[in-house]
Structure formats: structure tokens, C-alpha cells
Amino acid sequence: MRTVEQTTQEVLDLAAKHFQVAQGSLAPDDDFFKKLGINSLQALELLSRLENHFGIELPDYELQGVSDFRTLASRIQSRL
Amino acid sequence: MKSFTGKTLQWNWNDGVVELTLDREPANEIGTAMLAELEKFVGAFDALAPETSVCIISSARKHGFSAGADLRELYEGAARLEGQERVASVRQFLERIHVVLNTIDEAPFVSIAAVHGICFGGGLELALVCDIIVADKMARFAFPELRLGLIPGFGGIPRLKRDVGNGFVRDLLFTGRSVNATRAQAVGLVAQLAAEGEALNVARSNAMQIKKFDPFARVTAKKFLKPLPHEELRREIDLFCELFTRPTVMATLKKFVESTDAMPYLP
Numbered sequence: 423m424r425t426v427e428q429t430t431q432e433v434l435d436l437a438a439k440h441f442q443v444a445q446g447s448l449a450p451d452d453d454f455f456k457k458l459g460i461n462s463l464q465a466l467e468l469l470s471r472l473e474n475h476f477g478i479e480l481p482d483y484e485l486q487g488v489s490d491f492r493t494l495a496s497r498i499q500s501r502l
Numbered sequence: 503m504k505s506f507t508g509k510t511l512q513w514n515w516n517d518g519v520v521e522l523t524l525d526r527e528p529a530n531e532i533g534t535a536m537l538a539e540l541e542k543f544v545g546a547f548d549a550l551a552p553e554t555s556v557c558i559i560s561s562a563r564k565h566g567f568s569a570g571a572d573l574r575e576l577y578e579g580a581a582r583l584e585g586q587e588r589v590a591s592v593r594q595f596l597e598r599i600h601v602v603l604n605t606i607d608e609a610p611f612v613s614i615a616a617v618h619g620i621c622f623g624g625g626l627e628l629a630l631v632c633d634i635i636v637a638d639k640m641a642r643f644a645f646p647e648l649r650l651g652l653i654p655g656f657g658g659i660p661r662l663k664r665d666v667g668n669g670f671v672r673d674l675l676f677t678g679r680s681v682n683a684t685r686a687q688a689v690g691l692v693a694q695l696a697a698e699g700e701a702l703n704v705a706r707s708n709a710m711q712i713k714k715f716d717p718f719a720r721v722t723a724k725k726f727l728k729p730l731p732h733e734e735l736r737r738e739i740d741l742f743c744e745l746f747t748r749p750t751v752m753a754t755l756k757k758f759v760e761s762t763d764a765m766p767y768l769p
Contacts, residue, residue: 463529463565466620466680470640473682481679482644 424502430495433472437491440471450492472498503546510536513543518555519709520611525562532624532656533572537599544605555717556709557606557613559632560702566619566641568628571656577755580746589743596655596739599624603657607631607730610721612712616705617641617692622680627656630665633728634708637683637692638701644680650758651751655742660734666690 424432434448441458448457455465466482472494473480478501488494504515510526522543524530561567580588606613606628615629618638626643629635645662647654653675662671670689674681686692696704712720745751 463569463620466642467565467640469680470642470682474639474684479682479685481677483677483679 424499426496426499429476429499429502430492432475433491433495433498436471436475437468440468448491450495451490453489454491454494455489476502478502503542503549506539506542506546508539508542511539511543513546515550515554518553518713519706520550520554520557522557522559523562524559524568528563529565529569529620530561530563530567530625531569531572531575532599532628533575534595536572537595537602540602541598544602547605547609551610554611555713555715555720557609557611558616558702558705558709559606559613559628560616560705561618564619566625567615567617567621568625569620570623570625570627570646573650573755574759577752577759580752580755589747592655592746593739593743596742599656600735600739603628603631604730604735607661607728610717610724612709612720612724614705614708616696616701617643617683618699618701620644620680623647623654623658624656627654627658627661630658630661633724634693634705635686635691636694636696636701636705636708637686638696638698639683640698641683641686641692641701642680643674643683643686643691644678645674646678646680648675649678650754651748652745653738653742655738657735657738659738660731662691663734664728664731 430450435445437454437458438445438448441460443458454460469480469482469485476498478498480498480501484497488497506513511522511524513520513522526536579591583591613632614634614636615632616636617629618641620642621629622644623646626645645654645658653659659671666689683692683695687695694704
């Protein structure tokens, strides 16, 4: 079982890879919309990638109002 | 007409396969312009059918197959009208899109939706008329209409019920959530999964196989396997129009189309 810290790091690594930003340039409390400059459609792409990576389903309504990686990781953690 | 390039889509016939490509910025929202060109497409079926084995529907847009109905156009068109005129306008649009989708659904050739990215609302309803859905493994499917106080209006509920269990239909409708391609395949909505960026190629590979079969046997099987749920389709239009008269719908649509948030407002 992953710890929430491991999950958070995997989320950061995956987001960095998908949106082609330098590994290590993203932090848990970053606003991913602002930091990555993404829109809602791109956020859904990230969601699909996260679901495939973690082997879970994360309903998009659980992401309503979520914009930082730490909270996103905690939502994922609750589904692992 | 074997090929056509319009403002929202194009089609091209080659060796028994007609490929329809949706291509409207930003994500193939289905409004009056795309509807008119889809009408042109199905209008060509009588001429195409005798020498066509397969139709493949896909998208040229990066973000996906289709985000669904053009909600901005729907809202702005409805806001200019009131009362019965407003409902009549919505009903007219629905009647037209139902003719198009029913024609594709019953076409005397095999239809394949090659889906990538988002396939939401009216976009999912378009995919559902196809005989086979091939999905990129990053595709997502949703019916978010209840989040707007509506139900799908392009035949989505009857067609989804035709293909999958009612439990999944309720999950999709009542939560408004989007599901990934793996889940969609597990419940029977998606027939085949493709690697990222490969849905169209997989659809073309299917077409090459399907072309080998006797056309009469293919049409006979299709009629037997996939009857149109006429009564439910009619009922869905009525229910959509009833719901559209409720003030909460226009209020929610207004909030949605005017949202400038990164994630537009949805309850």
C-alpha cells in the first residue's frame, strides 16, 4: 500500500511527464491549473492518465474545487 | 457525393469505406452548423450504400471525439425566445438530429466510432448510434445532462439501455461522472480498446475485415441485432422538452456558459 506521500510524488511525476515540464519543478501545494496552464479538458486528460496509472476510478465530481496536487493525491489515496 | 469538406466535418469514400471526420473547434460541439452538415452526410447515404461496407466516424480535434451539444448556442438561441417558441425551437433541433442519428443507426453498412479523448453528452449519443465503438485507452465517456437539469436529448438513454445494463446507465446518468475507456469496455459500451492515438487505425483494421463479408448477410444481421427503440426515442424528445421549460435549466445553462473558471461550473 502506497503512503499518501508516495502517491503525491507519483502524481507530480506523472503530471510533469504528461505536460512536459521539468521533473521536480512541481510542488504538492501548486495550483495545477495555474502552474501547468491547463484547462478543464486537459485536466480530464490528467485524470485519465492518473486513473490508468493507479488502476482506480476517480469520479470527476470529486475534483470539483480541487486545484492543488496534494488534495488531488488525497482523493486518489482514498480510492486505492 | 463521395467526398465533402465543410466547416465542421468532412467525409471521404475510398474502396468501400466512408470516413466521416468531425472537425470543429474547440471540441466538436454539435450545433446547427454541424447538424446541417450531418444532414448532408446522411443525405448521401442512398448513393453511397450500394458500394459501402463500413462507415468510420472519428474526430480531428485534439481534445476528443466530441464535447456534445453546443451549449452556448443552445443557451443563446433559447434566451432570445420565450415560452412555447423556446420549446418549439429546441424540439425542432432535436427532431432534426434524431433523423440524422436514426439514419446512421439503421444504415445498411457497419458503422464504427473511433473515439479518443472526451466523448460527452451529444458526442456519446453520436458514438452510440454506431455498431462498434473503438476507444483510445485515454478516452472518457459521460452523460453530464442531469448536472444541467436535463436528460440526454439525442437518443442517448434508449440507445445506452439497448447496449448495456441498466445499473451502469443509472450510474452514468445520476452521478453525471465521466468514466474511462477501461470501465466503458468492462460494461460493454466500448467494443475494443486501442493504444493512445491508435483508435482510427484499429477502426480501419476492423473495416478491412468487415468488408470481406457478404453485404446481404451483414444487413440481415444488423436489422436482427439492432432494432431502433422508436417509442423510447420519441418519449425522450418529449421529456427533454418538458424539462427544458423549467427555469432552473436556463439558469444553470447561463451559469455554465458564462463561467470563466478553469473548470466550468457544474453541480
